[in-house]
Amino acid sequence: MTESPPRSTYRVRLEAELPAAGRIANALDETAGPQALSVSYFDLGNGFFEVSALYAGRPDENTLQALVDRAADGDRVSPLLIGVLPDENWITVSQGQRRPVRAGRFLVHGSHDRDKIVRTRYTIEIDADQAFGTAHHATTRGCLIALDELAKWGRPDLILDVGTGTGVLAIAAALAFDRPAIATDNDPVAVRIAKENAAKAGVAQKVHVFVANGLSHPSLRRLRPDLVVANILARPLYDLAPAMARTVEPGGYVLLSGITGAQAQATAARYGSLGFSLEKRILLDGWAVLLLGRRKASVLFD
CATH class of the missing domain: 3.30.70.1710 (BMC (bacterial microcompartment) domain)
Known part of the structure; x- marks a missing residue:
């Protein structure tokens, strides 16, 4: 043969x-x-x-x-x-x-650097794999910086990460806030990888991952997260805006990325028309991260 x-x-x-x-x-x-x-x-x-x-x-x-x-x-x-x-x-x-990436207090590294890293509460090991999200891209890094800043102000009761990829943002939120995080992706391979990464980070009991497309899954319709993270692309973020408005009640926040600096204004306006206000914008390498809130209070979370 x-x-x-x-x-x-x-x-x-x-x-x-x-x-x-x-x-x-x-x-x-x-x-x-x-x-x-x-x-x-x-x-x-x-x-x-x-x-x-x-x-x-x-x-x-x-x-x-x-x-x-x-x-x-x-x-x-x-x-x-x-x-x-x-x-x-x-x-x-x-x-x-890939070298380790610092984003606020978070440090994201691959397994090849495991022995060189001093582990802290904010250290996350993510390997390059068949899913997006190792913090080398500015969109992921910007979201981590925003989550780190939010953790200094308060803690949401429930986090939802839409389009989780490797699970890095859901894991980061669970670590920073010490709260449960729901993570979804429409790719079963990404869901498997995210589960493995959550277990590796020691937050398998806090990060619950399953396959879902957008916010249409029946389990998501019953949830009322007060922080939704979505690092995807401008078009799906635009299309998801009405569902985000139904899901996030006044007092909650959405953290959006996967949009360029040029797309940020239109994205913020789309969400603004549905009851959100722009609280913070981070620009990194031409990419934008938007924090938008549906709230009346003057402080983040409770």
């Missing part, structure tokens, strides 16, 4: 300045043609960031170049480099590129 040749993994690399690097990384991560196994970007220390994407087969260079050009929007970007990796665990390769 003839053995099949080992399957190779391809790595696509380029360099760009912020915020173009963030836009390109997000575009590569979101597109289904070609679908990346993993996307990351990190600081090279010279004003440029390297964007790296891994693929199970050789991607079409022209398709990728067009995608990068649209995301760069005229900003300076180095030429695309496409290379083949040896037959090895691509997740391990991706993890090795």
Whole structure:
């Protein structure tokens, strides 16, 4: 019997300045043609960031170049480099590129840095995997900064994380607030990964994860969380606004990200028309995090 040749993994690399690097990384991560196994970007220390994407087969260079050009929007970007990796665990390769990320009091790291980290209440181990959310992207990092700030003001009774990915934000909320968190995703793989990460963080009893699309699941209709976190994309955030208004009663908050700085005003206006007011905006690398409240009191939570 003839053995099949080992399957190779391809790595696509380029360099760009912020915020173009963030836009390109997000575009590569979101597109289904070609679908990346993993996307990351990190600081090279010279004003440029390297964007790296891994693929199970050789991607079409022209398709990728067009995608990068649209995301760069005229900003300076180095030429695309496409290379083949040896037959090895691509997740391990991706993890090795990722350094620990500090976001407020939170420190998010991969298992490859476990022995180098001094663990605290705000330390979270998240590996690069088949779900979004390692805090290297500005949207996740911005949400962590916002959660850290909220934890200094008070504690919600119940947190809902919509589109949880790796579960990092639900885990962070459970750790910071010492309160239960419901986490949902429409991808069963992400739900499995989030459960594993919650167990690894020691909050499996506080973080409850299940498959759901948006806020339509019957179990979610009965919930009245006073903090909803949604780090997804501008279009679904826009579409979810009426359901958010029904779910979050006066006194509660929504923390939204996955939107660019240019999209922030329209998103805030959409939620403002449904009874929310903008409490805080964080801008990182061209991405926005919005905290909006439905409240009458002058303090956060009780």
